[in-house]
Structures are given as C-alpha cells and as structure tokens.
Amino acid sequence: MVHLNNLTEFKYTDVTNTEFLDDIRELSCIHRNRVRWKPGRETRCCAFSSSGDKFAWSPGHGHVEIIHMFTVSQLNHGDSQRERNSITCGCNVTSMKFAPPFVMTENKFSSTSLLATGLENGQIKIWDSNNGHLLFNLSDHTDIVRGLSFSPCGIPLLVSCSEDKTIKVWDLADDGNMTLTVRQQKFPVLDCAFSPVNPHVLASVGMAKMVIVWDFVHKRSCRPARRLRGHNNDVISCSWSPDGALLATASHDTTVIIWDPHANVQITVLCHLYPLPCPIYAGGANGAWVTSVNFSNDGTKIATVCEDNHVRVWKLWNRQDTVYVVPLSKSGLQCRFSPDDQTLAISQLNGIVTLASVPCRKVLSLRHLSRLAARKAISSKMIDLMTLPQPIKDYLAYRFPL
C-alpha cells in the first residue's frame, strides 16, 4: 500500500501478511460441464439486494439467476432446494443493480424487489425479482450499458451510463421516462455511482483517465463539479465509502486510488504491481489491470479484482495491513460485498460466480463508528472551518497518518 502524504512523496508500506481465504463456494449453472469458453458466457456482473436476502448474477447469454442468499456456510448444506428464479433478458447483461427502498405510490410492487439490468444493446430492463415480470423497458442508449446507480435517500431515480458517451437519468415514478441526457464526455463512460448519503453528488468514471464528480441538482440538471486527475489509464470502476466521504476508483494503470472527492485530494493508493509502473507502462497493457473495486459496508475494507487472477481484500485503517487474497482460476470481472460484509461475490470470465466468506467481522472501534456517523452529515469543507483540535480534524478528513 502506498501512502501519499503530499503528492510528491511516496512511502511504501510492506504488505507483510497475505492470507488466502479458503471458505469459498462456487455458483455455476448451465455451462457446468463444458470446458471450452465461448464469448457471451462471461458473468459480467452480480448484485446483492439492499437487505442481503437476494443475490443475482448473470451466467451469460442473457440469463439472470436470482437466489435467496445466506452465508457461504449455509450454502454448503444442500442448496438444491433453495429458491431460485431465472430471468431471460434476450441479450447479454453487462450491469445490474437492485433498487434500494423508495416510495412509489402508483405501483403495487415493493421497490426492494426491483432489479435493473443493463444490456449489451443499450436497453435497460427492470424486473420484479420475486416473480420475474418485466416492469420497465428503458431503451435509449445506443451502446453497451456499463453502469447503473439508483439515487439514495428514497428518491426514485435511476442513472445509467454507457459506452455511447452519455449518462442518462430516468424517473421511475414517472413510468420510467428519461428526464436528462448528459453528453459532456468525449469518451465512453464505464461506471457511475451516486454518493450513498447525498443525492446531489454523482461520480462517473470512463476511458481516457476520466473521473468526474457531478453536481446533480435535480433530475433535469446536472453539472460537472470537478475532475479528479491522477490515473494514467482508463478508469473502469468506482465505489463510494458508506459515509459518502471517500471515493475509490479502479483503473487499468494497476492502481486503485482512494480520493476525498470534495476536497480533490488523494488519500491513498493501492498498488497491484510492485514497483509502481512508470506512466508509459501504466498507460498500456501491463498485466495487472484492476477491473473492479468495492467498499465494504462498514467502511473498513476494500475488495479489488486484478487481471493477475487474484482478488484482494485490503483492510484500510489498520496498521497491520493484512491483505486477504482469493486466487481464481480464470480472471474475475466484478466483485461485490454483501450488505452484512460476510460474503464477497466475484464474477468471473467463465460464467462462474465465486463466493468467499470474509473473516474478521469485528466490533469496530468507537472512533471509527463516530467518524462514519459524523461524515454522513459533515462535508470536507466544513471540517476545516470548525474549531476542533487538529488531530481530530485530520482523523475526520481521513488524512494520513491515522
């Protein structure tokens, strides 16, 4: 792990402990016995529902499987009777997301069973995951839909980003009508995410080193607030910390950078190639592309998927810096933590989803819990204006050294 105190100084922390996670279970279905890989069979995406009871993944060729999900150890005991739904989308699924709870007055379904799937031909289909009915078919994108994000705080908006260089906002309370198209990027947009506490902050990442934080005023107006510069290659995936204070972005330049997006500062950099590659090497094919990053729901861990067939779980605020590693047989594409942080789901190139049980679910320190609660209400700019002792301000702003 590299700590950047100011942007010119590098300090390497030796990762001394790497433990291999061994409580692993694989979920695969229709292609179980076929060894040869064919295009279209990748599991590009997977998603947990907001309460953790359902898990959806796409085993390729346009199918989506949903199971009612518990911990990995419970899965090992006879899961054939576990309730499984299967949905056929008609086209390869490239992104999916479960909806958080929000209020929709006219419709009769509960929003927590909504599953939005983005397809390769640009359509977005929203299904009811309990019975597999198609509820909305949103088609306006002209290229692969790469990212989906629901607005937090109960507002029924869906934002989608696509390789056709646009971000579109859909209003689900208004029968899925599209309310806004943002065309300001010049390159394909690869992921987008709303901040989990503030419905006015949206982050999008894309090709050509692009990381933009938008000021999402309302559903018809969205302006770029600032651009975070620091990556050397395409940025593939982004993830917010649960208090909305940090943004982690994964890029093909072998690094994951954790930013404070409001103050435009890099907090720390997680490197997957030692030593850190020079910009020319980082800008091309270097064998260690990081394809996905996901914060855990308690804000202490980050999971990253790298092209060298390893998934690493980094513990962020702990000086021992233990990294848990899950070796994979084929390269992984996306990783997701379950809402209770017990399970890590990794979707892979050969249509298999690997579920790893994450150890060390501990009681967090009161300092960390208070910081999470305080940062949901306090933004970075306000911290410097408050009259607090400097070490407390540094701790609140996630400034190193912690």
Next chain:
Amino acid sequence: MAEDRQEEEYGGCEGADSMYVRLVSSDGHEFIVKRDYALTSGTIKSMLSGPGQFAENETNEVTFREIPSHVLAKVCQYFIYKVRYTNSSTEIPEFCITPEIALELLMAANFLDC
C-alpha cells in the same frame, strides 16, 4: 435490612476489587457501570489499574470534565456492545449513532482510546 441484602447481591463501588466503577460526566451525572465493561477504554483502564498512585484507584471514580452526559451515556452503551459482541459468532448488529452527537462522541472516543 433490605439495603444489606441488596449490597450482598450486587457488589459495591468501594474497595480495590469492586465490581462497579463510577463515571461522572461534566454536568454531574454519575454512571455506575461494571468494571469489566469500563476497562474497554484504554484510558480508564490505565487510570484504574495502572502503576502509580492515581486517586481514582482508591475511590473507583473517574470524573470527565469535558464529556457531557448525553455522550457519556452513549459511551457506556458502546462498552456493553463491545463486550457482548467481541468473539461472538452471532451476527453483529449495527451500533446506531445519531448525527447530533457524532462529533462529540468522536472527541470522547479519541480521549478514551476505545
């Protein structure tokens, strides 16, 4: 007589090995908690049982001049949460902190080292 029986059942606040300690907030509210729970905090632990002659060691009472009672109450709830769920295989629930007290709680937690 009833008082005597109550003391036998519950243990007291006095003496070197008392079961309970007294934590006093800045506005005079006294919290009496079990000694084991209070020892979650590194600061309280060193005050009550460290080497040297802290006055708190004698009276088993710690006064916090900067921590108000609404924050100290939450800290005591955290002690119980921590002791209950450390090394426990049951699912750990969320510890709720309202945003109004979060900042003062952070400063108290920083002082108490817990």
